[in-house]
Amino acid sequence: xxxxxxxxxxxxxxxxxxxxxxxxxxxxxxxxxxxxxxxxxxxxxxxxxxxxxxxxxxxxxxxxxxxxxxxxxxxxxxxxxxxxxxxxxxxxxxxxxxxxxxxxxxxxxxxxxxxxxxxxxxxxxxxxxxxxxxxxxxxxxxxxxxxxxxxxxxxxxxxxxxxxxxxxxxxxxxxxxxxxxxxxxxxxxxxxxxxxxxxxxxxxxxxxxxxxxxxxxxxxxxxxxxxxxxxxxxxxxxxxxxxxxxxxxxxxxxxxxxxxxxxxxxxxxxxxxxxxxxxxxxxxxxxxxxxxxxxxxxxxxxxxxxxxxxxxxxxxxxxxxxxxxxxxxxxxxxxxxxxxxxxxxxxxxxxxxxxxxxxxxxxxxxxxxxxxxxxxxx
Amino acid sequence: xxxxxxxxxxxxxxxxxxxxxxxxxxxxxxxxxxxxxxxxxxxxxxxxxxxxxxxxxxxxxxxxxxxxxxxxxxxxxxxxxxxxxxxxxxxxxxxxxxxxxxxxxxxxxxxxxxxxxxxxxxxxxxxxxxxxxxxxxxxxxxxxxxxxxxxxxxxxxxxxxxxxxxxxxxxxxxxxxxxxxxxxxxxxxxxxxxxxxxxxxxxxxxxxxxxxxxxxxxxxxxxxxxxxxxxxxxxxxxxxxxxxxxxxxxxxxxxxxxxxxxxxxxxxxxxxxxxxxxxxxxxxxxxxxxxxxxxxxxxxxxxxxxxxxxxxxxxxxxxxxxxxxxxxxxxxxxxxxxxxxxxxxxxxxxxxxxxxxxxxxxxxxxxxxxxxxxxxxx
Numbered sequence: 001x002x003x004x005x006x007x008x009x010x011x012x013x014x015x016x017x018x019x020x021x022x023x024x025x026x027x028x029x030x031x032x033x034x035x036x037x038x039x040x041x042x043x044x045x046x047x048x049x050x051x052x053x054x055x056x057x058x059x060x061x062x063x064x065x066x067x068x069x070x071x072x073x074x075x076x077x078x079x080x081x082x083x084x085x086x087x088x089x090x091x092x093x094x095x096x097x098x099x100x101x102x103x104x105x106x107x108x109x110x111x112x113x114x115x116x117x118x119x120x121x122x123x124x125x126x127x128x129x130x131x132x133x134x135x136x137x138x139x140x141x142x143x144x145x146x147x148x149x150x151x152x153x154x155x156x157x158x159x160x161x162x163x164x165x166x167x168x169x170x171x172x173x174x175x176x177x178x179x180x181x182x183x184x185x186x187x188x189x190x191x192x193x194x195x196x197x198x199x200x201x202x203x204x205x206x207x208x209x210x211x212x213x214x215x216x217x218x219x220x221x222x223x224x225x226x227x228x229x230x231x232x233x234x235x236x237x238x239x240x241x242x243x244x245x246x247x248x249x250x251x252x253x254x255x256x257x258x259x260x261x262x263x264x265x266x267x268x269x270x271x272x273x274x275x276x277x278x279x280x281x282x283x284x285x286x287x288x289x290x291x292x293x294x295x296x297x298x299x300x301x302x303x304x305x306x307x308x309x310x311x312x313x314x315x316x317x318x319x320x321x322x323x324x325x326x327x328x329x330x331x332x333x334x335x336x337x338x339x340x341x342x343x344x345x346x347x348x349x350x351x352x353x354x355x356x357x358x359x360x361x362x363x364x365x366x367x368x369x370x371x372x373x374x375x376x377x378x
Numbered sequence: 379x380x381x382x383x384x385x386x387x388x389x390x391x392x393x394x395x396x397x398x399x400x401x402x403x404x405x406x407x408x409x410x411x412x413x414x415x416x417x418x419x420x421x422x423x424x425x426x427x428x429x430x431x432x433x434x435x436x437x438x439x440x441x442x443x444x445x446x447x448x449x450x451x452x453x454x455x456x457x458x459x460x461x462x463x464x465x466x467x468x469x470x471x472x473x474x475x476x477x478x479x480x481x482x483x484x485x486x487x488x489x490x491x492x493x494x495x496x497x498x499x500x501x502x503x504x505x506x507x508x509x510x511x512x513x514x515x516x517x518x519x520x521x522x523x524x525x526x527x528x529x530x531x532x533x534x535x536x537x538x539x540x541x542x543x544x545x546x547x548x549x550x551x552x553x554x555x556x557x558x559x560x561x562x563x564x565x566x567x568x569x570x571x572x573x574x575x576x577x578x579x580x581x582x583x584x585x586x587x588x589x590x591x592x593x594x595x596x597x598x599x600x601x602x603x604x605x606x607x608x609x610x611x612x613x614x615x616x617x618x619x620x621x622x623x624x625x626x627x628x629x630x631x632x633x634x635x636x637x638x639x640x641x642x643x644x645x646x647x648x649x650x651x652x653x654x655x656x657x658x659x660x661x662x663x664x665x666x667x668x669x670x671x672x673x674x675x676x677x678x679x680x681x682x683x684x685x686x687x688x689x690x691x692x693x694x695x696x697x698x699x700x701x702x703x704x705x706x707x708x709x710x711x712x713x714x715x716x717x718x719x720x721x722x723x724x725x726x727x728x729x730x731x732x733x734x735x736x737x738x739x740x741x742x743x744x745x746x747x748x749x750x751x752x753x754x755x756x
Contacts, residue, residue, distance in 0.1 A: 089549045090470070090549060092468070092470055092471070093470070093474065093549065096471065096474060103732065103736070103739065104739070106731045106732045107727065107730050107731055107732045107735060107739065107743075108730075108731060109729070109731040110731075171467045171468060171471065173736060175732055176732045176733040176734045177731060177732055177733075178731070178733075258731035296750065348746075349485065349746070351487070351753065352485050352486075353484045353485055353486060353487040353488075353555060353556070353636035354481065354484045354485045354553055354554045354555060355554040355555075355556075356554050357485060358481070358551060361481065361482070361485065361742060364739060364742040364743055364746070365485075365742055365743075365746045368726075368727070368742070368743045368746035368747050369746050369747075369749075371747075372674065375729065
């Protein structure tokens with residue numbers, strides 16, 4: 001701040017200071033905007049600094065791109081009860097049903113699949129069949145198969161030890177997701193596992209990303225960690241492929257490409273809502289049931305745009321006995337009416353020709369019916 | 379016609395005759411309208427005959443009910459290639475995939491399922507693997523399982539002899555369709571099979587409809603024929619349950635209830651269109667493909683109401699290699715572009731997260747996406 005000139009009145013001094021502050025603020029803003037747009041070398045002292053039009057345009061551009069980023073960072077989670085596996089008539093078919101859930105999630109670019117226990121803790125009379133030992137058996141198996149299928153083929157043997165739950169996983173239809181890359185596929189991102197091969201101390205790590213040779217990253221990472229790697233341009237003549245570790249959301253953010261789902265276990269219906277990985281939880285929750293209101297009404301009511309402004313959407317599916325039973329089996333939830341748990345309680349298949357719709361069918365049907373509402377990110 | 383009064387001018391006579399004709403025509407119309415509305419005993423000479431308002435109202439009522447009948451008689455057919463079974467990894471899973479098709483058809487009230495051969499006649503170099511013996515193997519198996527699942531449980535052992543194709547049918551999820559009635563269910567219609575028990579000559583037949591006792595119908599029918607029976611009110615004290623044989627479309631027409639699908643085999647893609655059971659064929663044909671135009675555009679174009687006026691709609695699904703291959707394998711079709719075969723060639727899953735969508739998934743997704751357009755019969 002310039003020294004105060006005692007010849008000037010305080011009014012003048014304040015006016016001058018205000019102008020300086022304004023100028024400084026604009027410079028700062030411009031610098032930030034410039035950085036965001038990738039113009040790191042922007043000359044904040046250039047003539048353009050006083051060009052209001054230029055600043056406004058830059059502001060708009062950045063706002064626009066921020067909106068796009070926000071939309072790209074939107075997530076959709078689905079929650080399915082593990083009990084649906086119990087309803088399958090053979091071990092092979094249990095596995096197949098889990099595979100159907102995984103495929104539906106992948107087709108509709110789902111970010112998170114939550115497997116929840118809708119049969120209570122096993123101390124309820126209604127659910128005597130469930131013992132402490134088997135109460136979460138179906139949930140665990142469903143979650144394990146979902147994780148297995150989401151993992152790129154070349155990483156599976158490193159991440160998943162041989163397990164009974166995966167006995168028939170070889171029969172399952174592959175997800176064919178964009179991050180399931182073959183060796184010859186060229187793509188700027190790859191999923192990988194940190195290998196045990198040591199480099200000089202503090203010089204980084206090698207990551208197996210399914211290529212002929214491991215990729216070298218600058219961070220020192222724990223072996224066996226699964227990471228997303230952005231491949232860097234090879235230096236001329238260098239045989240080493242370099243990469244940098246990025247968040248798993250980076251491919252979606254940069255290229256708009258689907259990059260798989262995460263799997264979470266929930267011990268009850270209430271935990272589906274509570275233990276969320278998102279800071280402020282889910283801001284749009286949808287329950288599906290043949291007792292809900294018809295999905296057609298959802299689209300008639302076009303003024304209600306709340307749906308379109310969500311950040312993290314959660315769609316919950318019931319099991320054989322519907323979400324009503326899941327609510328009854330939950331000690332922590334005190335509401336009587338399950339529809340009160342959700343922003344929308346929807347019947348996504350009005351006039352169904354079959355008396356029942358199975359959960360694995362309901363997922364495809366519901367995501368198709370809600371697609372226009374929820375996936376409007378283009 | 380009254381004798382001509384020679385005192386009157388011809389002009390007057392003609393005027394009188396015109397009036398009589400008009401009156402007579404209106405009476406006739408009223409009688410027809412009355413009959414259609416079920417007022418068989420309507421008095422055509424009553425005062426109401428000259429009440430134009432009444433006639434107009436009756437006319438409108440009948441028009442409205444005719445429209446409803448037309449809408450109720452609308453049909454939707456789906457065509458699926460038999461080859462999708464070949465893609466399943468075990469005999470059990472082949473059966474399961476067939477079951478998924480049956481369930482999807484039932485959930486969406488489909489009237490006809492056509493199983494077509496998309497792999498050609500076996501004399502083409504491209505399809506050498508198919509021999510005369512096995513060329514339609516998958517088609518036959520798919521069709522057989524579809525028929526088996528559509529048939530009410532109590533009739534199955536009478537209609538389907540033990541067959542290898544049905545070896546794992548016991549593992550399949552039931553359709554739970556409205557015509558799959560249990561013994562204690564009360565419903566005015568029932569599917570049945572004509573039993574061999576003889577009645578006096580020309581006095582009718584007995585039909586097994588899954589009740590304790592066979593139902594007696596007035597028609598003499600060949601034993602083992604599958605028929606739809608409308609149950610009649612039992613006469614007081616009579617132990618015999620009487621019924622009358624009706625067309626299978628009657629339950630849908632009278633009560634709006636879904637009454638199962640028929641199954642048809644087609645030797646090629648062209649036969650799907652040609653050997654139709656409907657007099658004037660299909661008047662709305664839809665092809666599904668990820669190469670089609672986005673389903674969202676279909677709904678943007680609201681002025682094109684052709685879709686809403688169809689009588690018989692056909693939706694065709696491709697196999698692993700898409701409808702393009704089915705066209706190539708068809709000698710009778712000379713078009714180059716498969717989209718020319720259809721009124722609409724639609725991609726029902728824009729922005730799919732998986733590179734491939736399996737036919738059994740595509741059916742649920744497509745029917746959900748097209749539901750509002752095609753099932754607008756309420």
